[in-house]
Structure formats: structure tokens, C-alpha cells
Amino acid sequence: xxxxxxxxxxxxRIAYFLLEQMQKTNFGNIIKERLNQGALxxxxxxxxxxxxxxxxxxEKMDNPSESDLKDCSGLGLIDFYVMPHTxxxxxGSQARSILKDMEENNYNVVGLxxxxxxFVNGDEKKIL
Numbered sequence: 001x002x003x004x005x006x007x008x009x010x011x012x013r014i015a016y017f018l019l020e021q022m023q024k025t026n027f028g029n030i031i032k033e034r035l036n037q038g039a040l041x042x043x044x045x046x047x048x049x050x051x052x053x054x055x056x057x058x059e060k061m062d063n064p065s066e067s068d069l070k071d072c073s074g075l076g077l078i079d080f081y082v083m084p085h086t087x088x089x090x091x092g093s094q095a096r097s098i099l100k101d102m103e104e105n106n107y108n109v110v111g112l113x114x115x116x117x118x119f120v121n122g123d124e125k126k127i128l
Contacts, residue, residue, distance in 0.1 A: 015046040015058050019074065020067040022050065028075045041077055045084050048118070051077040057102060057109075061085075061094045078120055080108035087113040 022028040028050075035041055043051050049058050052074040083099040085091045095111070102109040110118055110125065117128045 014066075015049040015055050015062045016064045016067040016069050016072075018046045019050045019055055019072070020069040022075070023069070023071065031075065032077070035077070048082040048084050048112070050074050052081045053079060057081055057083075057098060057107070060098055061091055080110060080125075082118060083109055083111045085114060086111040087115075 019028075022031075031041060041051065043049075046062075049055050049062075053076050054072050054074050055062075056072045081102060083095055083102065085095045086099060088095065099109060099111040110127070112118060112127065119126045119128055
């Protein structure tokens with residue numbers, strides 16, 4: 001686990017664990033209900049990965065063995081993929097490799113550096 005220098009919090013490779021817990025607790029459906037009521041979804045790192053159609057793409061950078069996840073279907077909040085941490089000092093080379101592979105295989109994917117955010121509103125997507 002690493003401390004994020006600009007934020008009071010921690011992060012680690014947890015997309016599989018996060019999605020597993022969302023499925024077990026029905027939290028994914030709660031998020032979708034709240035979005036239908038006008039709430040915003042803000043996902044950082046694994047939170048952006050689980051918003052995708054599925055999370056299989058992150059396997060090389062995550063640790064699937066730390067969960068008992070059977071279904072890797074993401075929340076499907078977006079119809080494309082988000083590859084975070086493309087400039088991270090520890091994970092950047094893995095992230096860029098995954099991003100390159102996805103682009104070469106014609107996936108609709110957006111790579112993000114750690115100081116970037118992706119704004120999505122319907123079909124509009126904008127890197128901030």
C-alpha cells in the first residue's frame with residue numbers, strides 16, 4: 001500500500017477486490033440507482049477501472065488472486081475502458097504496455113496520467 005502525496009488516503013492494486021465487494025454488497029446497483037437520480041460518479045484508480053464494461057484488461061497490473069471474484073463484468077457505467085496511472089513511477093510501464101496492447105487490438109480506451117481526470121457526460125468525454 002502506498003500513501004498518495006497529494007491526498008489524505010491510500011491506494012493499492014485493488015480492482016478485483018473492489019469489484020468483488022461491490023458485487024457482494026449490491027453496491028454497484030446502489031451506484032447505478034443514485035446515478036439515475038442525478039448523482040455523480042467519481043472513481044479514482046480502481047474506481048475508474050470498475051466503471052468499465054469489464055476489468056479483465058487490468059489483470060497484469062492488479063492482483064486477481066487477492067479476491068474470489070467469479071464475474072469480471074464491471075459496472076458498465078461507460079462503454080469504453082480507462083487505463084489509469086500511465087505516468088506512475090511504479091506502475092506506469094505496465095499501464096502503458098496494457099494501453100498499447102488495447103489500442104493495437106482496437107479497444108476504445110482512454111489512458112490517464114495521475115494528474116488527469118476524465119469527465120464523461122453522455123457521449124462527451126474530456127480529459128481534464
